[in-house]
Amino acid sequence: MSVTAGYKVAIRTFCYDRSDRRVCLICGDRATGLHYGITSCEGCKGFFKRSIFNKRVYKCIRDKKCTMSRKQRNRCQYCRLVKCLQMGMNRKAIREDGMPGGRNKTTGPVYISEEAIRRIMAGEEFDDEENTSGNSSGECDPSSPNNGRIDRNISPDSPRSSGSSRSLDSNVLKDSCLISEVSTVIPYLPACFAYSSHSLSWTETYSFNVHSQSLLQQLLQAEKTKQLKFPVLIQNRCAMTPSKLLALLCQLADELLFQQIMWIKQLPFFKEMLIRHYTCLLGASWHELVLLQALMSRDCQVLGDLCGIIEKYHVSKDTIHRCTDEAVEVAKQLNYLFRKFRQLGVTEEEYVCMKVINFLSQDTKGFSNVAHLEQLKKCYLNVCQEYTASQYPGQPTRFVDLMACLTMIHNISGKLLGIPLHQLPLLLKVILHSFKAVLTDNWPGQMQE
Amino acid sequence: MSVTAGYKVAIRTFCYDRSDRRVCLICGDRATGLHYGITSCEGCKGFFKRSIFNKRVYKCIRDKKCTMSRKQRNRCQYCRLVKCLQMGMNRKAIREDGMPGGRNKTTGPVYISEEAIRRIMAGEEFDDEENTSGNSSGECDPSSPNNGRIDRNISPDSPRSSGSSRSLDSNVLKDSCLISEVSTVIPYLPACFAYSSHSLSWTETYSFNVHSQSLLQQLLQAEKTKQLKFPVLIQNRCAMTPSKLLALLCQLADELLFQQIMWIKQLPFFKEMLIRHYTCLLGASWHELVLLQALMSRDCQVLGDLCGIIEKYHVSKDTIHRCTDEAVEVAKQLNYLFRKFRQLGVTEEEYVCMKVINFLSQDTKGFSNVAHLEQLKKCYLNVCQEYTASQYPGQPTRFVDLMACLTMIHNISGKLLGIPLHQLPLLLKVILHSFKAVLTDNWPGQMQE
DNA sequence: GGGGGTCAAGGATACG
DNA sequence: CGTATCCTTGACCCCC
Ligand SMILES: [Zn+2]
Ligand SMILES: [Zn+2]
Ligand SMILES: [Zn+2]
Ligand SMILES: [Zn+2]
Numbered sequence: 001m002s003v004t005a006g007y008k009v010a011i012r013t014f015c016y017d018r019s020d021r022r023v024c025l026i027c028g029d030r031a032t033g034l035h036y037g038i039t040s041c042e043g044c045k046g047f048f049k050r051s052i053f054n055k056r057v058y059k060c061i062r063d064k065k066c067t068m069s070r071k072q073r074n075r076c077q078y079c080r081l082v083k084c085l086q087m088g089m090n091r092k093a094i095r096e097d098g099m100p101g102g103r104n105k106t107t108g109p110v111y112i113s114e115e116a117i118r119r120i121m122a123g124e125e126f127d128d129e130e131n132t133s134g135n136s137s138g139e140c141d142p143s144s145p146n147n148g149r150i151d152r153n154i155s156p157d158s159p160r161s162s163g164s165s166r167s168l169d170s171n172v173l174k175d176s177c178l179i180s181e182v183s184t185v186i187p188y189l190p191a192c193f194a195y196s197s198h199s200l201s202w203t204e205t206y207s208f209n210v211h212s213q214s215l216l217q218q219l220l221q222a223e224k225t226k227q228l229k230f231p232v233l234i235q236n237r238c239a240m241t242p243s244k245l246l247a248l249l250c251q252l253a254d255e256l257l258f259q260q261i262m263w264i265k266q267l268p269f270f271k272e273m274l275i276r277h278y279t280c281l282l283g284a285s286w287h288e289l290v291l292l293q294a295l296m297s298r299d300c301q302v303l304g305d306l307c308g309i310i311e312k313y314h315v316s317k318d319t320i321h322r323c324t325d326e327a328v329e330v331a332k333q334l335n336y337l338f339r340k341f342r343q344l345g346v347t348e349e350e351y352v353c354m355k356v357i358n359f360l361s362q363d364t365k366g367f368s369n370v371a372h373l374e375q376l377k378k379c380y381l382n383v384c385q386e387y388t389a390s391q392y393p394g395q396p397t398r399f400v401d402l403m404a405c406l407t408m409i410h411n412i413s414g415k416l417l418g419i420p421l422h423q424l425p426l427l428l429k430v431i432l433h434s435f436k437a438v439l440t441d442n443w444p445g446q447m448q449e
Numbered sequence: 450m451s452v453t454a455g456y457k458v459a460i461r462t463f464c465y466d467r468s469d470r471r472v473c474l475i476c477g478d479r480a481t482g483l484h485y486g487i488t489s490c491e492g493c494k495g496f497f498k499r500s501i502f503n504k505r506v507y508k509c510i511r512d513k514k515c516t517m518s519r520k521q522r523n524r525c526q527y528c529r530l531v532k533c534l535q536m537g538m539n540r541k542a543i544r545e546d547g548m549p550g551g552r553n554k555t556t557g558p559v560y561i562s563e564e565a566i567r568r569i570m571a572g573e574e575f576d577d578e579e580n581t582s583g584n585s586s587g588e589c590d591p592s593s594p595n596n597g598r599i600d601r602n603i604s605p606d607s608p609r610s611s612g613s614s615r616s617l618d619s620n621v622l623k624d625s626c627l628i629s630e631v632s633t634v635i636p637y638l639p640a641c642f643a644y645s646s647h648s649l650s651w652t653e654t655y656s657f658n659v660h661s662q663s664l665l666q667q668l669l670q671a672e673k674t675k676q677l678k679f680p681v682l683i684q685n686r687c688a689m690t691p692s693k694l695l696a697l698l699c700q701l702a703d704e705l706l707f708q709q710i711m712w713i714k715q716l717p718f719f720k721e722m723l724i725r726h727y728t729c730l731l732g733a734s735w736h737e738l739v740l741l742q743a744l745m746s747r748d749c750q751v752l753g754d755l756c757g758i759i760e761k762y763h764v765s766k767d768t769i770h771r772c773t774d775e776a777v778e779v780a781k782q783l784n785y786l787f788r789k790f791r792q793l794g795v796t797e798e799e800y801v802c803m804k805v806i807n808f809l810s811q812d813t814k815g816f817s818n819v820a821h822l823e824q825l826k827k828c829y830l831n832v833c834q835e836y837t838a839s840q841y842p843g844q845p846t847r848f849v850d851l852m853a854c855l856t857m858i859h860n861i862s863g864k865l866l867g868i869p870l871h872q873l874p875l876l877l878k879v880i881l882h883s884f885k886a887v888l889t890d891n892w893p894g895q896m897q898e
Numbered sequence: 899g900g901g902g903g904t905c906a907a908g909g910a911t912a913c914g
Numbered sequence: 915c916g917t918a919t920c921c922t923t924g925a926c927c928c929c930c
Contacts, residue, residue, distance in 0.1 A: 043550065050923085070548075098901095483906065498908080523917075550924030
């Protein structure tokens with residue numbers, strides 16, 4: 001029992017296609033292309049079609065957190081349909097007339113709010129024109145010729161449904177994101193400080209661009225879809241042997257990479273760049289992303305624990321290994337970063353912004369679309385700045401602080417990679433501890449905080 | 450051949466005469482379509498599924514000539530199953546993975562001989578394709594639908610391409626190939642029992658059982674298909690940074706697991722056990738398989754290097770870690786094993802035998818098919834014994850020595866896993882070094898040999 | 899290429 | 915438990 005649980009990775013690998021990473025966003029099975037807006041497999045395609053077409057209402061007999069995989073996807077129809085919707089499957093792509101051919105109006109994915117998902121699942125679906133508010137051409141209008149700009153996959157209802165209390169002048173804000181001249185050019189780290197100086201005007205107005213809101217929602221959605229399955233496995237601490245732990249580590253590393261990829265695929269601008277560009281960016285930033293993720297961990301003991309471990313290592317190993325001074329330095333900086341994150345109380349919204357900004361801030365030497373990348377980065381810097389300005393008007397330096405954290409993350413994770421290999425367990429521990437500190441008893445040098 | 454062909458024609462004619470596509474060929478009830486190859490009713494479909502899937506063995510309490518009709522079909526399970534088989538129900542259409550939906554590649558009935566039916570009814574079935582005179586090219590096993598996933602692609606005639614380089618009787622070898630042409634998998638279980646008792650006489654005559662040869666060829670083939678792609682990646686040593694190395698390690702672990710799985714799928718007896726059985730066996734033996742693989746490494750410096758590393762670790766860490774004495778012990782035993790393998794000059798043939806024997810020798814508590822497992826193990830023990838006896842007549846203890854190595858591998862790898870986690874790099878190094886010692890310059894404590 | 903449908907796989911469930 | 919009915923599923927296929 002426990003053995004098989006530890007080696008679920010084996011079962012997973014049985015079904016894993018290595019030659020092609022195009023996997024279904026819902027269940028991870030091999031995808032056969034885009035269906036209803038997102039890359040998905042034949043099974044999930046048919047399931048979504050049947051469910052929506054027949055207006056089925058499902059029920060989860062468990063805790064609505066059933067895992068979706070090729071083997072397990074048929075165990076809960078409720079959770080499967082929820083994930084279809086969460087991942088962006090577009091109900092509008094199902095044709096009532098049943099005519100197979102013809103007009104493909106570039107039906108992209110649609111990211112709807114959790115409330116809308118709840119209503120659909122409950123069968124209260126207001127199938128058409130949920131709140132188009134007089135827009136005669138229907139919703140979203142995917143066939144409009146907007147030249148493939150960023151706002152392609154804007155959810156039609158999420159900002160509006162929250163009421164009209166927040167909405168300011170939508171025209172001004174619409175321009176700011178679409179047109180590059182309004183949002184000033186922000187070169188990444190050096191210039192972001194300069195940028196914040198004349199951004200005070202926005203802070204005063206308390207405004208938060210509708211498009212920025214939408215982009216932020218998409219980022220939050222992308223973050224939500226990459227739930228880590230690992231802690232579920234590791235939580236039942238049944239006689240953790242080193243062999244199991246090794247297997248778990250491999251699984252975790254695989255899972256982490258997989259989720260970063262899934263996250264990238266969910267980015268609103270995913271289709272605007274080539275896969276190899278994302279590969280380059282991910283290769284250059286994955287360790288920073290992991291560190292950022294670790295810093296957002298709910299568990300406060302993680303990094304304190306880590307620092308304790310590093311110190312212990314230092315005492316016992318510096319006689320043979322020379323680089324430990326740097327390790328201590330890294331530990332201190334990590335500790336600072338950790339405390340800074342706690343002090344700021346970095347929110348999920350800021351986190352997703354920082355994540356995508358960091359992702360887009362990698363070295364882009366040799367990229368053919370540097371301008372596009374810069375535009376994207378600018379856009380999300382703007383989102384983050386607007387968010388902090390509107391949500392924390394009393395903290396004028398908050399945005400700058402966040403960017404400074406990014407800089408520090410960049411430096412620290414680089415140093416972490418510079419630590420020699422025989423201290424590899426440190427890295428593994430950082431990753432492992434960043435999610436659940438369940439195994440702390442089995443590790444030396446733990447610290448309480 | 451002619452007999453079965455005529456039989457097939459008779460059956461076909463019989464079917465076409467009274468099958469109007471709406472009547473079950475077994476019981477005459479209303480048919481709901483094709484099931485397992487023939488038009489049949491839901492009842493007979495479910496009955497066949499249950500009988501084959503659960504490997505049921507029935508018994509007729511009358512004269513084995515019970516009539517099948519809607520009213521009477523439940524009176525004798527034996528005669529019902531016989532008629533299912535006689536009418537051409539295809540056992541291959543039952544999916545071992547249990548995944549619903551999709552389409553099978555092998556559509557159509559399969560008409561097998563009365564002898565085969567008798568064996569199936571007696572429970573002596575092994576899923577080979579005895580006389581498939583019916584459908585088109587149904588010899589390989591495209592059993593369940595796979596949407597382009599990993600599939601066991603058995604190359605049809607690989608042992609033949611090796612020619613007659615081996616100095617044994619080429620006629621015998623050719624015969625075995627001819628046999629495998631007719632039936633893809635040679636029925637091995639009865640044979641190995643019959644032969645194992647008089648294996649000594651073959652030792653004297655330098656003969657090597659035809660069936661054992663075939664089994665050995667299959668094992669070699671399974672080994673050949675799992676080439677490691679990792680060394681290709683690692684060979685160009687371009688500025689190996691720790692980050693790259695970490696990525697490579699994760700990749701290597703994934704690759705290793707994947708290859709073990711592929712190896713399992715290539716085993717001749719793969720279809721005879723459930724996936725979860727293989728998962729259990731792999732979970733219990735993967736570290737031993739890795740160690741065995743490492744011992745067969747061409748690079749002689751690998752283990753010597755490893756032992757050097759371990760000793761270095763011992764000197765520097767025993768002040769804080771208590772288990773290092775055991776590590777030194779493990780190192781010594783590894784060194785012994787290493788030298789033993791070199792001294793014996795373990796061949797590829799012996800290696801594949803040892804591998805499968807070790808795989809089948811794991812703890813099988815709770816297995817429902819312990820007897821089957823034991824049979825298989827005995828069979829391959831016999832193959833190995835016959836091989837050593839015929840190839841090394843001057844080394845009467847060679848087989849015993851090999852088995853002793855297996856025991857030692859079992860013990861050592863167990864101890865390796867018992868080494869506390871902070872010495873995890875040792876394990877990783879064992880794995881990493883076992884293929885290419887390219888990175889040795891970057892590691893401390895290297896040894897020349 | 900992404901809609902739709904097909905139809906044999908397996909699954910759920912009431913019956914005995 | 916074995917049976918049989920009905921339902922769900924999904925790899926192929928066709929269509930534009
Ligand atoms: Zn899917
Ligand atoms: Zn559920
Ligand atoms: Zn019938
Ligand atoms: Zn009978």
